[in-house]
Amino acid sequence: MAQPDDHALAASVATETGALLVEVRDRLFSSGAGTWEVRDTGDSEAHQHIVKRLAKARPDDAILSEEGRDDLARLSADRVWIVDPLDGTREYSEPGRSDWAVHIALVEDGVPTAGAVALPAVGQTLCTDPEPTLPEPHSGQPRLVVSRSRPPAAAIIIAQALDAELMSLGSAGAKAMAVVMGMADIYAHSGGQFEWDNCAPVAVARAAGLHASRCDGSELEYNFADPWLPDVLICRPEFAEDALEALRKVIEGEA
Incomplete structure (x- = not known):
């Protein structure tokens, strides 16, 4: 099972990566960069940051990233971090949109045991510990x-x-x-x-x-x-x- 600091690591890496992506987007848009440059740069820099952070903090764990080369040695690993450095590249590349995210999850025996989702444009990260509090039911239509x-x-x-x-x-x-x-x-x-x-x-x-x-x-x-x-x-x-x-x-x- 995930250790307490795995939850904290997922949250911190997701939050850091989100802050990096906000900075990259603001910088590139202010310099007149096009949509594809914003997308590609964000994807690349976010991936590199996540891989470096996880490799330093958990050198024995495997990583599966949307933006990285897939090392199938992960299939025999006890612990695998499955990450999406930039979920919603289209939204990310549209100025003012906030509906994009960063995904960091730890998987053990096929089951996610720790994870975090950052919503960087609104400055929020939700994680597995402390777990989010589910709001009361909505009274109208689903x-x-x-x-x-x-x-x-x-x-x-x-x-x-x-x-x-x-x-x-x-x-x-x-x-x-x-x-x-x-x-x-x-x-x-x-x-x-x-x-x-x-x-x-x-x-x-x-x-x-x-x-x-x-x-x-x-x-x-x-x-x-x-x-x-x-x-x-x-x-x-x-x-x-x-x-x-x-x-x-x-x-x-x-x-």
Whole structure:
């Protein structure tokens, strides 16, 4: 199991990386840099910072980063840090947008045991210890958070079954943390992600007392040779049964 200082390390690395990304974005925009330069520089500098910090603090641990070369020696490692240095590059490269994130998670035996998600543009980091306090239930329609572009099939299925109100945000981390912070009730994604897209958000969501699973209700497992992860459901516990039932009916061809 994760040690107390693993939680603190995840939070500090996520927060530091977020501050770095804010500085990079402000500096490049003020110098007239284009969108792709902002994205590429942010991705690169954030990745380098995370790898250096984790290598120094946990030299025996493996790392899987969206921006790094995948060393498959991680498959036999007891502890693997799965990180997304910049979740939501499109939002990051749009001045004024705050719905992007930094993901840092520790995985042991396929299970996230410590993690943090930084929302740098709003100066907030949520982590597994101290765990977030889940707000009281929302009294109106369930609020389902989806991507800014076309909502995924899982979201549409749940929205129709639960008469949910749709709200849009950018990155996966921003959407998941909207549920943690009480701004939304359900986040469902199908059509594919990678392990780094939801590993840290799942760790933080579970620490807050939220439901987190695959869309068929099965466990989310991490650190596979192929890091593709088809779907995820993160929601308040009171909506989990109905959301999974709606998805199950479609999966089984009953609807």
